[in-house]
Structures are given as structure tokens and as C-alpha cells.
Amino acid sequence: MVKPDLDLDDLHPSLADDDLLSMNFLSEVALRYPKAISFASGRPIDEHFDAADVHRWLDLFLAQENVDARSLFQYGPAKGVIAGHVARQLAVDEGIDVDPASIIVTVGAQEGLHLVLRALRRDEKDAVLAVTPTYVGLTGAARTMDLPVFGVSDGADGIDLDDLDLVVAQVRDKGLRPRALYLMPDFANPSGRSMGTATRHRLLAAAAAHGLLLIEDNPYGFFGPHRPTLKALDTGRQVVHVGTFAKTVLPGARVGFVVADQRVAGGALLADELAKLKSMVTVNTSTVAQAVIGGRLIEAGYRLREANAAQIAVYRRNRDQMLAGLARRITDPQITWNTPDGGFFLVVDVPFVVDDALLERAGREHGVLFTPMSYFLRGGRATSQMRLSFSRVSPDEIETGLDRLTALLSSGGARV
Amino acid sequence: MVKPDLDLDDLHPSLADDDLLSMNFLSEVALRYPKAISFASGRPIDEHFDAADVHRWLDLFLAQENVDARSLFQYGPAKGVIAGHVARQLAVDEGIDVDPASIIVTVGAQEGLHLVLRALRRDEKDAVLAVTPTYVGLTGAARTMDLPVFGVSDGADGIDLDDLDLVVAQVRDKGLRPRALYLMPDFANPSGRSMGTATRHRLLAAAAAHGLLLIEDNPYGFFGPHRPTLKALDTGRQVVHVGTFAKTVLPGARVGFVVADQRVAGGALLADELAKLKSMVTVNTSTVAQAVIGGRLIEAGYRLREANAAQIAVYRRNRDQMLAGLARRITDPQITWNTPDGGFFLVVDVPFVVDDALLERAGREHGVLFTPMSYFLRGGRATSQMRLSFSRVSPDEIETGLDRLTALLSSGGARV
Numbered sequence: 001m002v003k004p005d006l007d008l009d010d011l012h013p014s015l016a017d018d019d020l021l022s023m024n025f026l027s028e029v030a031l032r033y034p035k036a037i038s039f040a041s042g043r044p045i046d047e048h049f050d051a052a053d054v055h056r057w058l059d060l061f062l063a064q065e066n067v068d069a070r071s072l073f074q075y076g077p078a079k080g081v082i083a084g085h086v087a088r089q090l091a092v093d094e095g096i097d098v099d100p101a102s103i104i105v106t107v108g109a110q111e112g113l114h115l116v117l118r119a120l121r122r123d124e125k126d127a128v129l130a131v132t133p134t135y136v137g138l139t140g141a142a143r144t145m146d147l148p149v150f151g152v153s154d155g156a157d158g159i160d161l162d163d164l165d166l167v168v169a170q171v172r173d174k175g176l177r178p179r180a181l182y183l184m185p186d187f188a189n190p191s192g193r194s195m196g197t198a199t200r201h202r203l204l205a206a207a208a209a210h211g212l213l214l215i216e217d218n219p220y221g222f223f224g225p226h227r228p229t230l231k232a233l234d235t236g237r238q239v240v241h242v243g244t245f246a247k248t249v250l251p252g253a254r255v256g257f258v259v260a261d262q263r264v265a266g267g268a269l270l271a272d273e274l275a276k277l278k279s280m281v282t283v284n285t286s287t288v289a290q291a292v293i294g295g296r297l298i299e300a301g302y303r304l305r306e307a308n309a310a311q312i313a314v315y316r317r318n319r320d321q322m323l324a325g326l327a328r329r330i331t332d333p334q335i336t337w338n339t340p341d342g343g344f345f346l347v348v349d350v351p352f353v354v355d356d357a358l359l360e361r362a363g364r365e366h367g368v369l370f371t372p373m374s375y376f377l378r379g380g381r382a383t384s385q386m387r388l389s390f391s392r393v394s395p396d397e398i399e400t401g402l403d404r405l406t407a408l409l410s411s412g413g414a415r416v
Numbered sequence: 417m418v419k420p421d422l423d424l425d426d427l428h429p430s431l432a433d434d435d436l437l438s439m440n441f442l443s444e445v446a447l448r449y450p451k452a453i454s455f456a457s458g459r460p461i462d463e464h465f466d467a468a469d470v471h472r473w474l475d476l477f478l479a480q481e482n483v484d485a486r487s488l489f490q491y492g493p494a495k496g497v498i499a500g501h502v503a504r505q506l507a508v509d510e511g512i513d514v515d516p517a518s519i520i521v522t523v524g525a526q527e528g529l530h531l532v533l534r535a536l537r538r539d540e541k542d543a544v545l546a547v548t549p550t551y552v553g554l555t556g557a558a559r560t561m562d563l564p565v566f567g568v569s570d571g572a573d574g575i576d577l578d579d580l581d582l583v584v585a586q587v588r589d590k591g592l593r594p595r596a597l598y599l600m601p602d603f604a605n606p607s608g609r610s611m612g613t614a615t616r617h618r619l620l621a622a623a624a625a626h627g628l629l630l631i632e633d634n635p636y637g638f639f640g641p642h643r644p645t646l647k648a649l650d651t652g653r654q655v656v657h658v659g660t661f662a663k664t665v666l667p668g669a670r671v672g673f674v675v676a677d678q679r680v681a682g683g684a685l686l687a688d689e690l691a692k693l694k695s696m697v698t699v700n701t702s703t704v705a706q707a708v709i710g711g712r713l714i715e716a717g718y719r720l721r722e723a724n725a726a727q728i729a730v731y732r733r734n735r736d737q738m739l740a741g742l743a744r745r746i747t748d749p750q751i752t753w754n755t756p757d758g759g760f761f762l763v764v765d766v767p768f769v770v771d772d773a774l775l776e777r778a779g780r781e782h783g784v785l786f787t788p789m790s791y792f793l794r795g796g797r798a799t800s801q802m803r804l805s806f807s808r809v810s811p812d813e814i815e816t817g818l819d820r821l822t823a824l825l826s827s828g829g830a831r832v
Contacts, residue, residue: 073668140696252489252703280556287668
């Protein structure tokens with residue numbers, strides 16, 4: 001008989017997954033309490049976004065000798081049209097020296113992660129590891145392709161290398177192949193934590209010993225003290241480096257990239273294999289959007305960190321104000337928080353469960369929002385931590401928001 | 417021990433797949449013989465692409481009351497920001513009457529297909545059907561997610577409904593669930609074939625009886641006689657309609673959409689489920705690119721077919737010239753071709769095998785390129801057919817290209 005509509009049970013199981021549902025709950029709460037001050041959103045500041053910049057950058061890109069509108073606005077190569085510009089920026093800003101041929105331009109970092117995971121999942125025996133708590137975009141992407149993710153503790157210095165050894169062994173004992181370890185070494189989302197340079201060297205050695213690729217995701221690297229990226233330290237082509245211009249130029253462009261210089265059979269690079277997959281996901285990244293980013297890089301003389309000086313100062317000011325504001329307001333010794341040296345996020349530990357119910361109450365009764373840390377743990381395991389984002393709040397909002405948060409915290413919650 | 421690089425055998429098997437490799441071979445031959453006249457590329461004409469249009473469309477979109485650059489250039493909703501504009505255009509141009517809430521804006525039609533297939537593949541028991549020969553983007557996307565595709569013959573009128581019954585039964589006999597049938601009812605890629613209106617009604621009834629969704633891909637609908645799309649005839653929410661602005665505005669914008677008004681558990685629409693998956697693939701479609709397309713739709717008063725009058729005339733002229741040119745040159749009764757009434761493609765049948773070797777020889781010795789029809793068949797089964805695209809060739813190139821093609825055909829090939 002006619003059965004035109006669908007049961008959720010008949011669709012891919014990721015659609016009933018906690019990781020996807022919890023993020024939906026957060027968006028829904030934010031919509032329900034539009035006047036709440038949000039320490040939940042990790043969006044970049046946007047006061048300076050200006051259509052005139054977008055027009056100028058597009059024209060700058062088109063003014064290059066080898067570019068004309070007719071070919072630019074056609075279908076483009078799967079690897080993109082600004083890999084050379086990205087390579088120059090990485091060399092200038094990060095000391096990452098790579099051939100543009102090893103770069104694929106993607107629809108934000110998210111598509112980059114998606115392609116890397118897709119390439120590495122040969123079959124149901126493959127698994128990836130991720131420093132935990134971890135970015136939901138990684139676990140969510142893995143979930144949509146039935147790829148298991150195993151957590152590695154982040155320890156005090158961004159990764160617990162003993163735990164890495166243990167998890168690799170456990171995954172192998174299950175008959176699975178650990179293919180890669182995903183991490184954000186700088187000002188991680190959600191922990192705010194960064195990895196010391198010595199630990200980076202040790203991690204590279206450990207990854208080599210385990211035959212693991214490292215998937216380095218670097219959205220926040222500009223926004224704090226500059227440490228060498230894993231890719232800059234990588235002498236053995238063990239690091240797949242994922243970047244984005246969402247935080248440093250415009251989120252709306254949706255332009256990111258992957259540096260994948262690993263050699264595959266027959267002289268191809270991993271970037272070429274990712275491009276084959278990309279041709280079946282999005283064909284190519286919008287060349288209009290690539291041109292906007294390319295023009296921005298040209299205008300900045302490829303010194304994009306320097307071009308972000310004003311934004312960097314805002315995020316630093318916000319962090320300082322958040323830390324001072326918490327210290328001034330909170331006297332309960334059971335409530336503690338970390339002190340990230342950069343990025344968009346910090347983590348508060350409270351003596352009760354931080355869950356969707358608390359978030360709902362925070363929105364309804366106190367007009368303040370945060371992200372429960374459970375969202376960043378597989379299976380949404382309950383914790384007593386919240387992530388506070390300070391990237392897109394004004395000084396006034398920070399003070400008012402912290403007043404409201406303090407009121408919420410004083411009102412308590414379900415004891416742990 | 418250190419093993420930083422990768423074996424192709426360790427990567428997803430789609431990367432060693434014939435479908436992906438053959439398209440790569442075509443691109444490579446095109447690069448090797450840049451002076452060859454290409455009847456291979458299905459790109460739209462681009463003489464009229466102009467940066468001034470892009471600037472103007474972006475400004476037109478930004479001039480709307482409810483839009484400002486600050487929010488437009490931020491992260492946007494996964495479903496997109498121009499669904500309302502797309503809905504108006506579909507109503508005006510196609511008589512498709514849908515709530516904008518059932519539309520998700522995607523990175524071209526390709527991401528739309530990707531999301532639909534991903535949603536429908538619950539597990540290894542799911543399969544899709546596709547009218548054969550079929551678009552490589554469909555089979556390629558299915559391959560990257562280990563989803564089997566079963567071909568249904570296109571017959572004389574765009575689908576052989578007896579074969580559909582047979583294939584559904586065969587797939588069920590294998591213990592698989594046929595979830596959907598993919599097709600391009602109008603001026604199909606690669607066959608050029610269109611489906612009569614009566615057959616569309618019969619197909620809707622057959623799909624209802626089989627409990628199959630229809631995935632209607634409509635990139636070429638404007639470029640020939642206007643028949644009602646399956647979605648316009650759909651009274652039972654059985655059609656998922658995939659569209660793109662690549663051929664009607666700019667390929668470089670990479671903006672397409674899916675109309676997915678099917679109801680899922682709890683009042684959600686399939687479009688909402690696709691949006692959850694999209695958030696793990698590309699987060700959202702570039703809002704810069706969406707604004708360009710949105711502005712184009714506003715400028716056209718949502719009459720995009722009318723706005724494409726000049727392009728429609730070029731494609732019609734090219735088709736007429738191709739058909740007349742073939743008729744004038746080819747006297748061998750063993751060489752025949754079809755007569756599509758629109759679109760970008762026609763198919764030539766020759767009395768020898770059309771394979772990569774012939775394509776290579778065509779490029780090298782004759783300076784002309786085409787697409788072997790084997791590319792559009794699962795497993796690259798050899799055939800004696802070639803697809804000729806006439807979308808992006810000038811009148812002179814058509815004449816010279818047909819002279820060269822005739823010379824190739826006269827020189828023969830491996831007899832079937």
C-alpha cells in the first residue's frame with residue numbers, strides 16, 4: 001500500500017543519535033529565550049563584517065593576471081583554486097612549508113574532517129581516536145559514517161600519552177584498527193586547553209610508533225600565544241592539518257582546507273584521494289567564496305594573523321574579563337574553572353549535574369545560556385562541567401551574563 | 417615502526433572504484449589535449465559570466481529589509497537562508513507548491529544527493545535503484561557510502577516500468593530494501609531522454625505501490641519543452657526533488673537544494689533530517705554564495721526560466737546544429753544517434769567498442785573528445801555508445817568537432 005512518509009527508524013541511525021539531538025536542543029533553547037545572554041555560541045565576533053570588504057576581496061582576486069570571471073565562475077577543480085594562496089599564508093603565519101598540491105580547499109573545516117574520516121574508513125574494522133572532550137563535528141561526522149570514535153584523555157597538557165598507549169592497545173584488542181587521532185592542540189574546543197611544545201614532540205613520536213595519523217584541527221590558533229602547530233613540527237608526514245577561515249575572515253564564506261601531503265600508491269597525495277571523494281560530496285568549494293577568501297589573503301599580504309590583530313585583542317580582553325568576573329563573583333570553593341591562555345572557551349566545574357534540564361532552567365529563569373560539557377562526550381555522559389564561550393559577547397554582556405550565571409549557580413542544582 | 421604514508425588498500429574502497437577512476441581519466445585526457453574540441457564536458461555556457469552581476473546580486477540580497485551583512489556573513493542555519501526565494505521560484509517556474517520549511521539549500525545538487533542517500537541508508541540492507549544509464553554523481557556518492565545501486569532500464573520513454581517491477585522484486589529477493597529510485601525525467605544526463613507526462617503519472621503510481629521514494633534530479637528542466645516535474649504531479653509526498661542553480665545562474669556559486677516534504681516521526685520533515693546530516697558534512701551552504709543566487713532570483717522576479725531565455729536559445733541552436741551536422745556527415749547506416757528534444761546531451765551508437773583507448777586516440781589523433789557511455793554504467797561495462805555534449809561549444813567548434821569526430825568514426829575501432 002501507499003506509504004509515502006518515513007519512520008525515523010528507517011533512516012540512518014545517526015539521526016536518532018544523542019550527539020546530534022543535544023546540539024539541536026541547544027539551538028532550540030537559544031531560539032526559545034532570544035533575550036538570554038549566550039555563553040553557548042562559539043561564533044566569532046561580527047561587528048566588523050562589511051559587504052564592502054566582500055566586494056573588494058572578490059575584485060582583488062579577479063584582478064590577478066591568471067584569473068577571469070568566466071573561468072572562475074564555472075565548475076572548478078575539486079582541490080580548489082586558492083591552494084597556492086593558502087600555502088603562502090601557512091608559510092608566513094605558521095611556518096608550515098607545503099606544496100600547494102598537498103592542499104585541498106573544502107567547505108569549511110567540517111567538510112575537511114568528513115573527507116579525511118571517509119578516506120580512512122576502509123571498512124567496519126577501522127576506528128579513530130579523539131582527545132576527549134572533543135568537538136561534536138568530529139564525533140558527529142564519524143557517526144554519520146558508522147565509524148567508531150574512542151576517547152583519549154586530555155590530561156593536564158592537552159593529551160595523556162599513557163592513556164593514548166592504553167586506548168590504542170584496547171582498540172587493537174577489540175580487533176579494530178586505530179587509524180588516526182583527532183585533536184585541537186591550540187585552545188581546544190571545548191576545553192580551552194593547549195598542548196605544550198615538548199608534548200607535541202612526544203605525541204609525534206608516539207603517533208609514529210603506533211602508526212597513527214594525527215588529524216590536527218586548528219580553528220583557534222591565532223587567538224593566544226603562538227606555539228608551533230603539529231604540522232610545522234611534522235617531519236614524517238604523519239599530520240593531516242585541517243584549517244578554516246571561518247574565525248579569521250568570514251564564517252559565511254564556508255572555506256576551509258586540509259593539508260594532506262601523505263603519499264599514497266602511485267605518487268598520488270592523500271589530498272588527491274580526498275579530492276576524488278569531494279567530487280562525490282560537493283564537487284568543488286564555491287569559487288565565489290574561495291575568491292573572497294583569496295582576495296582577503298592577497299590584501300593581507302598573507303599575514304592573516306597580523307590582519308586579525310583587532311579580533312585577537314577582543315578575544316583576549318573578553319577572556320581576561322571573564323576570568324576576573326568569575327573570580328570577583330564566585331566564593332564557593334566547590335566551583336572552579338580553568339584558565340586557558342587563549343581561544344574562545346573556558347570550563348567551569350560545579351558541584352551538581354550540568355544537563356539539558358539545567359540549561360533549560362538557565363534560559364527560562366536566569367536568561368543565560370552555556371553548553372553542558374556532556375555534549376562533547378560520546379553518549380552524552382552527564383558531568384558537572386559547563387563550557388563558557390566568550391567569543392561573541394560585549395563587555396556589558398559579560399558582566400550581566402556572569403551576574404545571571406552566578407545567580408543560577410547559587411540556586412544550585414541536582415547534587416552529583 | 418614508523419609508517420607515515422598510506423596504501424590505497426588501506427583507504428575507502430571507492431577510491432579504487434572504476435566510476436571514480438574513469439572520470440579522472442577523462443579529466444586527464446582533456447588536460448593532455450587542451451586543443452581538442454570537447455563534446456565531453458557538460459558545462460553550461462559562460463560567455464555571459466560577469467563579476468558585475470555577482471556584485472549586484474549580492475547587493476540586491478543585502479538590500480532586503482530583514483538582511484544585514486553582520487548576520488548574513490556569520491554561521492547560518494543548516495537549511496539555508498534562501499529557501500523562501502527558492503520556493504517562490506519553484507512555484508512560478510515549475511508549479512511546485514511547497515512550504516519553504518521543506519527545502520534545504522545545499523552545496524550544489526551533489527550535496528543534496530549525498531544527504532538524501534545518507535539519510536536513506538539505514539544499514540547494509542538498504543539499496544537504491546537508478547534509471548540506467550545514470551549520472552556518475554549518483555553512483556559515485558552511493559559508492560562512497562557503501563550503498564548498492566541497481567539499474568532500471570530507461571526504455572523508450574525514460575523508464576521501463578516492467579523492468580522497475582522486476583528489479584524491485586530481484587532486490588527484495590536478495591534480502592535488500594529498495595528505498596528509492598533515482599532519475600532525471602527531463603533531458604537526462606547522459607541519455608538526453610525525457611519522460612512523457614503519462615509515464616510520469618504511471619511511475620508515481622508504481623512507486624506508491626512499491627513504497628519507493630522517487631529522487632527527481634532536475635538540472636536541465638529549463639532547456640527544452642516544459643513538462644510537469646514529478647514533484648509538481650506528486651500528491652502523496654513520494655518525490656524528493658533535487659535542483660541546482662549551476663546551469664541556470666552560476667556553477668561557481670555551488671548552490672542547489674532539495675525539496676523534502678516527507679513527514680518523519682514527530683512532525684519533523686525529511687528536510688530537517690537532511691539538515692542534521694548537513695551540519696556534519698558542510699555545516700551550512702556558503703551564505704555569500706546563497707546571497708548571490710538569492711539576489712539573482714529577486715532580480716528575475718522569480719521567473720528564472722524567462723531570465724534564461726538567451727541560454728535556452730543557445731542550447732537549442734547547438735542541439736539543432738549537432739543533429740543537422742551529424743545527418744549531413746554520417747552516411748554509414750551502422751552509426752545512429754538519438755534526437756533529444758532538449759538538454760545538453762545526445763548519444764551516438766557506433767559499430768565498435770567505445771572505451772578509454774578510443775577516447776585517448778580521439779584526443780591524440782583527431783583532437784576531439786566525448787564521453788564513453790560505459791562511464792554511466794555500474795562497473796564500467798563496455799558499450800558501443802558515446803555521449804556528446806553540445807552545451808558549451810560554439811557554432812564553429814561544432815562544425816570542426818563534428819568533422820574530427822566523423823574522421824575518427826571512419827577510421828573505425830575494435831569491432832564489437
